[in-house]
Amino acid sequence: MPVPPTPTATSSPTDRSAVRDVGHLGDFTVTRRVLLLVAIAAPLGAVSAGVSWCLLKLIGLITNAVFYGRLATRIVAPGAHHHSPALVLLAPVIGGLVIGVMARYGSEKIRGHGMPETIEAILMAGSRVSPRVAVLKPISAAVAIGTGGPFGAEGPIIMTGGAIGSLFAQLVKFTADERKTLLVAGATAGMAATFNAPLASIVLGVELLLFEWRPRSLIPVATAVSVAALVRQPLLGSAPLFPVTGALHLSPTAYLLCVVSGLLSGLLAVAATALVYASEDLFHRLPIHWMWWPAIGGLIIGLGGLFVPQALGVGYDVIGSELDGSIGLGLVVGILVVKTLIWSLSLGSGTSGGVLAPMFMIGGALGALEAHLFPPVGPGFWALIALAGVLGGVMRSPLTGIVFAIELTHRLEAVTPLVIGAGSAFLVSVLLLKRSVLTEKIARRGYHLSREYDVDPLEVLFVSEVMSTDVLELGSDLTVAEAVASVADAGAGWAQRLYPVVDGDGSLVGVLTRRELGRLAERRGDDPLGQVLAARTLVTTHPDQPLRHVAELMARYEVNRVPVVERDRPDRVVGLVSLTQLLAGRQRDQQEARERERVLRVRLVRPWGQKEEPQAV
Structure with a gap:
């Protein structure tokens, strides 16, 4: 009588590599369809760069028309000159009214700062974006920023570029993953064209949008970003957005203070994030339709602009002054307080930016304030460190913050201080907040998004390490009644629930579950098993396959047990793997994460010349 199957012992990694042929496996999984995605991503990058240029020009046109009464498209600061208090107060209100009407009667998807909406489209809508969003989102953002809104153009560009990429993909028969790749390609291409920061745009795509690190997505995204960066050069120039000159004089004290700057940046990031969602909660309590909320947010912006006009608009001129060290202390404090308040409170109103x-x-204002307290290192150094820290803390993307800071200024010599500052800010942010300003909005809609990426433990364990090797096989010439009797003879402790059916040569011809045998015994007990096998796809795996492959098979074919067959002889069964055994990989991962052990122990060395005491036997 067969004995119940027992899991095979797990060998060491060295032993496994010595006996197992894994030549059929590779570092990455990619097919030639990536070439099609690359072919589409290249023109998509050019289109996204053109859309980015048009959006910047539209922002400049509205800003010049509203605040300076002229027809021009150059990006200017709303607060660069003195304006009538009524204009400063009412322009953002009117802009908010326009956005509210566009959102209610056009598309509600244009509300918000773009990134959460893009993430939601990727995770919950199969990367499908409406064509209406591609048109209305940049217009609404241009209205919001052009009328004084303290926002950036990058969020709307991400949403718009992503919408264009999604539309490209929706015109062709693509999978949801392929649509996601083109959506992110369009979004990051728009970012690269806006900031002339191609590497930071790719890193942002990986940290925030792709939710994977695979050639099938990274190569098309890099293609679109590269084309967008090249197309940008004749349109907007190739120089860094905020060029900074002057040597840096770093000392051990400066490196230690980078930790302090990072911790302060993390606290500011936490405060700003909390303000955004406290504001959103307040707006949701208002007894009026959400269409009017952006106008109220515009009133908050206008009030802030009366105190610090430089806080209005995109503020590239102010950022440049912070990074070259030419900004005054009074303006630094004003920006730090007013910009934080009007940005956080107005963003909670659902406006576009x-x-x-x-x-x-x-972040630059925080660093410029620190420059009055910390020892001098170089022009705008502390502003640069705090900028990366606040960005990494708010978005919970420290690598994006570091690379952005470098590409915006070309301060390559500040890499180590930036890593220290952004890393410290990230530490504070993840310890004090469960979610970022990007993912909190998604969570409030009832969804959960994990930002942690690691190697799937099912990738490092093989089927041969967990499968049951003692398998009860049923001959195809047995009747159903005889098969049921064989199963009963195996004993109550027999854990097998799936039975391979083999012919006279031992070749696999099908499978039957214990439940199927029970049902067949009631009405077809005298029929041979070969005649009652269900017409279904025979799902098998091999001993040298990773467990992730089995998990994919189980999900695709909706089974929870799979026969294991030899690779060279796919009709010979060598074992069975069940869903319970599949979890062995997860169990090992949990053990490595939770179980503590001391690996090395300190042994006291005897003084020189001291003899070892004899031990009793």
Whole structure:
């Protein structure tokens, strides 16, 4: 009588590599369809760069028309000159009214700063974006920023570029993953064209939008970003957005203070995030339709503009002054307080605008304030460190903050201080907040998004390490009644629930579950098993396959047990793997994460010349 199957012992990694042929496995999984995605991503990058240029020009046109009464498209600061208090107060209100009407009668998806909406489209809508969003989102953002809104253009550009990429993909028969790739390609291409920061745009795509690190997505995204960066050069120039000159004089004290700057940046990021969602909670309590909320947010902006006009608009001129060290202390304090308040409170109203440029200005203001307290290192050094820290803390993307800071200024010599500052800010942010300004909005809609990426433990364990090797096989010439009797003879402790059916040569011809045998015994007990096998796809795996492959098979074919067959002889069964055994990989991962052990122990060395005491036997 067969004995109940027992899991095989797990060998060491060295032993496994010595006996197992894994030549059929590779570092990455990619097919030639990536070439099709690359072919589409290249023109998509050019289109996204053109859309980015048009959006910047539209922002400049509205700003010049509203605040300066002229027809021009150059980006200017709303608060660069003195304006009538009525204009400063009412322009953002009117802009908010326009956005509210566009959102209610056009598309509600244009509300917000763009990134959460893009993430939601990827995770919950199969990367499908409406064509209406591609048109209305940049217009609404241009209205919001052009009328004084303290926002950046990058969020709307991400949403718009992503919408264009999604539309490209929706015109062709693509999978949801392929649509996601093109959506992110369009979004990051728009970012690269806006800030002339191609590497930071790719890193942002990986940290925030792709939710994977695979050639099938990274290569098309890099293609679109590269084309967008090249197309940008004749349109907007190739120089860094905020060029900074002057040597840095770093000392051990400066490196230690980078930790302090990072901790302060993290606290500011936490405060700004909390303000955004406290504001959103307040707006949801208002007894009026959400269409009117952006106008109220515009009133908050206008009031702030009366005190610090430089806080209005994108604020590239102020960011440049912070990074070259030419900004005054009074303006620094004003920007730090007013910009943080009007950005956080107005964003909660559901208006349209991005988060990157405001974070640049707020973080730069914090660093410029620190420059009056910390020892001098170089022009704008502390503003640069705090800028990366606040950005990394608010978006919970420290690598994006570091690379953005470098590409915006070309301060390559500040890499180590930036890593220290952004890393410290990230530490504070993740310890004090469960979610970022990007993911909190998604959570409030009833969804959960994990930002942690690691190697799937099912990728490092093989089927041969967990499968049951003692398998009860049933001959195809047995009747159903005889098969049921064989199963009963195996004993009550027999854990097998799936039975391979083999012919006279031992070749696999099908499978039957214990439940199927029970049902067949009631009405077809005298029929041979070969005649009652269900017409279904025979799902098998091999001993040298990773468990993730089995998990994919189980999900695709809706089974929870799979026969294991030899690779060279796919009709020979060598084992069975069940859903319970599949979890062995997860169990090992949990053990490595939770179980503490001391690996090395300190042994006291005897003084020189001391003899070892004899031990009793």
